[in-house]
Amino acid sequence: MDHTRSDVHVVVIGGGVSGLAAAYALRRRAAERRVPIRCTVLERDNRFGGKILTYREGGFLLEAGPDSLLSRKPAGIQLVRALGVESELVGLDAHRQHTSIVHRGRLLPLPAGTQLAIPSSPGAVRNTELLTPQGKARTLLDLVLPADPAGGDESLGRLLRRRFGDEWVDVIAEPILAGIYAGRIDDLSVQATFPHLQEWERRHRSLIRAARAQVRERLAVPASGRSRGPGNRRPVDAQPVPAPAIREEMPAEAPPASPPEGSPTASPFVTVRGGLGTLVERLYDELRDWAELVICAEVTAVEKVAGGGWRIRVVHRDRPLEMEADGVIVTTPAFAASPLLAPVCPAAEKLSQIPYVSTATVIVAFPANTVPAQAGTGFLVPHREQRAITACSVLSTKWPHTSPPDVAVLRCYVGRAGDTAALELDDEALVQRVLTELRELLGTPGRPLFSRVTRWPQAMPQYRPGHLDMLASVERSLEAHAPGIVIAGAGYRGLGIPDCIRQAEEAVRKLLHALRS
Numbered sequence: 001m002d003h004t005r006s007d008v009h010v011v012v013i014g015g016g017v018s019g020l021a022a023a024y025a026l027r028r029r030a031a032e033r034r035v036p037i038r039c040t041v042l043e044r045d046n047r048f049g050g051k052i053l054t055y056r057e058g059g060f061l062l063e064a065g066p067d068s069l070l071s072r073k074p075a076g077i078q079l080v081r082a083l084g085v086e087s088e089l090v091g092l093d094a095h096r097q098h099t100s101i102v103h104r105g106r107l108l109p110l111p112a113g114t115q116l117a118i119p120s121s122p123g124a125v126r127n128t129e130l131l132t133p134q135g136k137a138r139t140l141l142d143l144v145l146p147a148d149p150a151g152g153d154e155s156l157g158r159l160l161r162r163r164f165g166d167e168w169v170d171v172i173a174e175p176i177l178a179g180i181y182a183g184r185i186d187d188l189s190v191q192a193t194f195p196h197l198q199e200w201e202r203r204h205r206s207l208i209r210a211a212r213a214q215v216r217e218r219l220a221v222p223a224s225g226r227s228r229g230p231g232n233r234r235p236v237d238a239q240p241v242p243a244p245a246i247r248e249e250m251p252a253e254a255p256p257a258s259p260p261e262g263s264p265t266a267s268p269f270v271t272v273r274g275g276l277g278t279l280v281e282r283l284y285d286e287l288r289d290w291a292e293l294v295i296c297a298e299v300t301a302v303e304k305v306a307g308g309g310w311r312i313r314v315v316h317r318d319r320p321l322e323m324e325a326d327g328v329i330v331t332t333p334a335f336a337a338s339p340l341l342a343p344v345c346p347a348a349e350k351l352s353q354i355p356y357v358s359t360a361t362v363i364v365a366f367p368a369n370t371v372p373a374q375a376g377t378g379f380l381v382p383h384r385e386q387r388a389i390t391a392c393s394v395l396s397t398k399w400p401h402t403s404p405p406d407v408a409v410l411r412c413y414v415g416r417a418g419d420t421a422a423l424e425l426d427d428e429a430l431v432q433r434v435l436t437e438l439r440e441l442l443g444t445p446g447r448p449l450f451s452r453v454t455r456w457p458q459a460m461p462q463y464r465p466g467h468l469d470m471l472a473s474v475e476r477s478l479e480a481h482a483p484g485i486v487i488a489g490a491g492y493r494g495l496g497i498p499d500c501i502r503q504a505e506e507a508v509r510k511l512l513h514a515l516r517s
């Protein structure tokens, strides 16, 4: 690469989807504005992708980390398009979608029409076997309770317990919502996770009414720019339930335009035919001739240079290295960003207060005829069931293209906030534990065709109440004390892949603005 001294050098720390998307946005913006930027991406591990990890082996496509994108959050689909991968998108077939909840050791279907964790149909609440008569009555009190005028941030648990009572929350909402963050519903900030719930309460008072209105609105919106005849309408109760077992988020924002009917993006969740690793590979291909992409490069310090800019200290394959940068985009988890940034911006110390929870995914495969249809596309396990498995996705049913038809592939999640004991087991014991629980719940065989354990230490950030205020104060301090350093990534404003991409793009905008001024 031919670099001149007038080049602006930007270092991206971390090569997960946030870091790669930031480098990609930087390249695009640099080209648009004809700014001579060079970029270095430094990744500690021996591969790019971070939490995105796809195995392609023996006719199977196994996602050890994320397996899908929420299509309504535009940043993900826009990047897929820009990378030329749109034709490889596969939508989740709503008619295959069938998620259960484990209740006293049995798999019971989610009440029909549940919109993420909010009931949209009083009839379905009355009919579910998951709740006692008292629990049902308390859930439906939401229809008449006044809104809480307090405003401000609160925990998801507090808001939902106010509206629906404890039973709906502990049996249904907790495994759906907390599962996304592997967190405790009573410790997660509403404003940082599902801000639309407060907005729904403000506008509709009842969350059931709000969810119902959403369903109606969706049914009324023509899917391809034309009005749907009544014959084309699905009954409200047959609305696809967002797949909670895949740890995704309900969109807080509206889709930019309705995708054409039949298009994969008309489905709430999409994946890429070759696996989400394809996105990492395409980003790498797009960047490799423009940026310096370095693996096995752990950033150990960021220091201020007297004449302006930043010195980055790196250990690259056990050798110390240093480089100077005009701008720095830090996309590591918050606990890794904090010690790098606190010496140049003391407020960044606060980032270390964002707790992270460790999890593992245990993939097991069985002959397809040994897994009962009742397993559907997966199930969720409430905390109170006291099991190691917190959720299970039947990947072969959810995404049939990922395995041969005679094999059922199940991906079980283990580990959540306050319950990580099973993660202490070694791989063999962990697989045995998962197999025992699957046998109890589904009657699957004791020996799988194969299994694979992937550990995700300190992987899931927990946005506590007050998270966004804390973050805003750190970002203000960074602007004041460390101009040219920006942060982005799962630890901050959404951990879903589309949120990470959006944050990366915003960080680039902010950085270029700072560098100009």
Ligand SMILES: Cc1cc2nc3c(=O)[nH]c(=O)nc-3n(C[C@H](O)[C@H](O)[C@H](O)COP(=O)(O)OP(=O)(O)OC[C@H]3O[C@@H](n4cnc5c(N)ncnc54)[C@H](O)[C@@H]3O)c2cc1C
Residues within 6 Å of the ligand: 013, 014, 015, 016, 017, 018, 019, 042, 043, 044, 045, 049, 050, 051, 052, 064, 065, 066, 067, 068, 069, 070, 246, 247, 248, 297, 298, 299, 300, 331, 332, 333, 336, 359, 360, 361, 456, 459, 460, 488, 489, 490, 491, 495, 496, 497, 498, 500
């Ligand atoms: C099991 C699991 C399932 C999930 N399922 C979904 C899903 O279905 N859909 C979805 O949208 N999201 C899902 N998520 C969330 C999503 O995958 C992650 O939030 C997202 O990929 C995080 O991207 P990131 O780049 O911000 O962070 P990371 O992927 O964590 O990348 C950060 C990178 O920084 C590197 N790094 C750390 N310290 C340093 C340092 N000092 N120097 C250099 N590099 C450093 C790390 O090695 C890492 O590669 C899931 C997550 C997990 C764990």
